[in-house]
Amino acid sequence: MAKTxxxxxxxxxxxxxxxxxxxxxxxxxxxxxxxxxCIIGPSGSGKSTLIRxxxxxxxxxxxxxxxxxxxxxxxxxxxxxxxxxxGMVFQSFNLFPHMTVLRNVMLAPMRVRKASPEDAERKARExxxxxxxxxxxxxxxxxxxxxxxxxxxxxxxxxxxxxVLLFDEPTSSLDPEMVGEVLDVMRKLAGTGVTMIIVxxxxxxxxxxxxxxxxxxxxxxxxxxxxxxxxxxxxxxxTRSFLRAVLNH
Amino acid sequence: xxxxxxxxxxxxxxxxxxQLLWGLVVTLQIGITSILVGLGGGLFLAVARLYAPxxxxxxxxxxxxxxxxxxxxxxxxxxxxALPFVGIRLSPFxxxxxxxxxxxxxxxxxxxxxGIEAIPHGQFEASAALGLSGRSTMMDIILPQAIRIVIPPxxxxxxxxxxxxxxxxxxxxPDLLKQATQxxxxxxxxxxxxxxxxxxxxxxxxxxxxxxRLEKHYSRGKR
Numbered sequence: 001m002a003k004t005x006x007x008x009x010x011x012x013x014x015x016x017x018x019x020x021x022x023x024x025x026x027x028x029x030x031x032x033x034x035x036x037x038c039i040i041g042p043s044g045s046g047k048s049t050l051i052r053x054x055x056x057x058x059x060x061x062x063x064x065x066x067x068x069x070x071x072x073x074x075x076x077x078x079x080x081x082x083x084x085x086x087g088m089v090f091q092s093f094n095l096f097p098h099m100t101v102l103r104n105v106m107l108a109p110m111r112v113r114k115a116s117p118e119d120a121e122r123k124a125r126e127x128x129x130x131x132x133x134x135x136x137x138x139x140x141x142x143x144x145x146x147x148x149x150x151x152x153x154x155x156x157x158x159x160x161x162x163x164v165l166l167f168d169e170p171t172s173s174l175d176p177e178m179v180g181e182v183l184d185v186m187r188k189l190a191g192t193g194v195t196m197i198i199v200x201x202x203x204x205x206x207x208x209x210x211x212x213x214x215x216x217x218x219x220x221x222x223x224x225x226x227x228x229x230x231x232x233x234x235x236x237x238x239t240r241s242f243l244r245a246v247l248n249h
Numbered sequence: 250x251x252x253x254x255x256x257x258x259x260x261x262x263x264x265x266x267x268q269l270l271w272g273l274v275v276t277l278q279i280g281i282t283s284i285l286v287g288l289g290g291g292l293f294l295a296v297a298r299l300y301a302p303x304x305x306x307x308x309x310x311x312x313x314x315x316x317x318x319x320x321x322x323x324x325x326x327x328x329x330x331a332l333p334f335v336g337i338r339l340s341p342f343x344x345x346x347x348x349x350x351x352x353x354x355x356x357x358x359x360x361x362x363x364g365i366e367a368i369p370h371g372q373f374e375a376s377a378a379l380g381l382s383g384r385s386t387m388m389d390i391i392l393p394q395a396i397r398i399v400i401p402p403x404x405x406x407x408x409x410x411x412x413x414x415x416x417x418x419x420x421x422x423p424d425l426l427k428q429a430t431q432x433x434x435x436x437x438x439x440x441x442x443x444x445x446x447x448x449x450x451x452x453x454x455x456x457x458x459x460x461x462r463l464e465k466h467y468s469r470g471k472r
Contacts, residue, residue, distance in 0.1 A: 057374055084380035094375035098393050107389060108379035160379060 008033045008163060008195055009068050014053060015061040016046075016219075023049050024060070025219040031164070034193045038206035040230075041216035042242060047199040048091075050216070051166045054197070055086045069163055084112050087157030091169040093149045095141035095156070101128065102137040105156045112160065120159075127155040131185050147178030151185055158189075165189070167198040203246060207231050215239045258440040265432035265441040272428030273448055279342065279424060280411040283349035287410065288403070290350060291357020295365060296387060298358070309358070316355035322416050324348045329420040345417035345424075353410050360402045364395035401463045408456050412449070425449065 007030035014027040024046045031037055039047045052058040054066060056073050066073040068082050096104050105124035109115040115123070128134045131151040133144075141149050150170055157165055167186065171179040183205050190196060190209045200206055206213055206227065213230040215223045215238075223236045234240050298309045316324075329344040339347060368391050376386040418427035429445035 055378055057377060080380050080382070083378060086378070088375075088378035090371060090375065090378075092371055094369075094371035096372065096375070096390055096394075098397075108381060111382070111385045111389065112380045156379070 012065045014064040027221050035211050036190045036196045037212050038210040039199045039214045045216045046219040048168050055083050085163045087162035088166045089153050089170050091172050093153045101152050105159045109159050131155045146174045147181045150182045164195045256443050261436045261438045261440040268428045268432050272425035276414050276425040279345050279414045282346050284407050284410050286350035287353025287357050290354030294358035295361035313355045316352050341420045341422040344420050356406050360399050364399035404460045
């Protein structure tokens with residue numbers, strides 16, 4: 001992806017409302033290249049909605065601006081370009097159930113990047129090896145465990161060689177014993193210089209891998225800082241009470 | 250014995266069999282053409298209804314509702330006997346195919362719409378997030394999954410179209426039923442009618458059985 005001098009993702013005065021209910025309120029956020037940002041906060045605080053705005057899975061107020069690598073995120077032909085640059089991993093995996101694991105990973109590079117089937121397959125097998133599931137390549141998603149499916153979903157997103165990866169609560173629908181394997185893959189990714197924005201409830205993981213932690217509540221960005229600042233020394237009372245509730249249970 | 254001679258008269262049956270088989274060929278021609286045109290039209294309408302501008306979506310909705318409401322026999326008679334008054338003269342074959350296809354497309358569109366709507370929203374989102382075009386989303390992701398869901402109701406619709414071809418006999422189309430009624434008049438014996446009924450059953454029973462099996466297969470939660 002082309003080098004830009006400014007931040008890779010720039011969000012300015014992001015607002016979103018469902019009718020009279022405000023979901024996101026005046027969010028400003030810059031994410032630099034190679035940065036790993038974790039977004040934490042209570043359910044319904046707008047964390048998922050925020051990252052879903054970045055690839056325009058959610059529409060937002062026309063007065064708000066989001067740019068990804070200098071391209072403005074808005075409906076229209078440029079959106080496909082943004083989406084090709086922004087990979088996403090969903091809470092519910094959303095693999096394509098009628099295709100093999102291999103085909104799931106190969107499809108988008110072939111259709112969007114016009115990769116040849118041979119190149120796409122080589123790349124897909126490489127990525128499946130990287131997330132530790134090469135031997136499942138010919139199976140269908142329904143035959144895999146949740147943790148394996150989520151790792152396929154990560155490989156599928158990586159196949160597009162995106163500049164940014166968005167993770168929308170990637171471990172929230174997994175059985176507890178499978179959370180670790182997915183977090184391990186993400187931890188390794190974070191070490192390779194991929195820009196990542198992660199919505200998560202895994203506080204230990206956030207503390208360990210994040211360059212910056214963002215706390216959101218009621219559609220507002222309450223506080224942002226290094227993991228040490230947020231977890232050990234939060235300035236805001238709302239951050240403190242949230243952390244008390246999730247850490248001491 | 251009188252009953253057998255009346256309804257199952259072997260000489261009469263053998264005598265009229267070639268005529269009945271010709272009728273069967275015509276029935277199959279009307280049925281298969283209408284099924285294919287109806288499938289294509291219905292798929293087009295269903296996808297267009299998802300993606301076309303709002304105005305066309307309303308038009309498609311109206312089309313579907315009208316052609317699901319109008320009795321096929323009425324439509325057929327309008328096409329064959331009324332359209333010539335405005336200069337549109339269709340042959341009996343084209344009249345039958347037109348009427349059957351218009352109605353079948355409306356039902357097929359509804360079936361496809363239900364199939365597409367049954368695909369979880371996450372599949373659309375994952376496709377969008379990967380940057381797939383609308384076309385690729387439909388062709389690669391949504392339709393291959395939707396078609397599995399709609400095969401049983403589509404097969405049902407095909408059976409209905411096949412049965413409804415019998416209505417073509419009212420516009421003088423020499424289909425299976427028409428040939429049977431003519432043979433009956435010729436022989437002064439109803440055996441050809443019984444023969445035609447048996448041929449319809451022999452043609453459609455396997456399809457009915459297939460639907461039943463498919464429905465059982467898909468209801469086992471295989472996806």
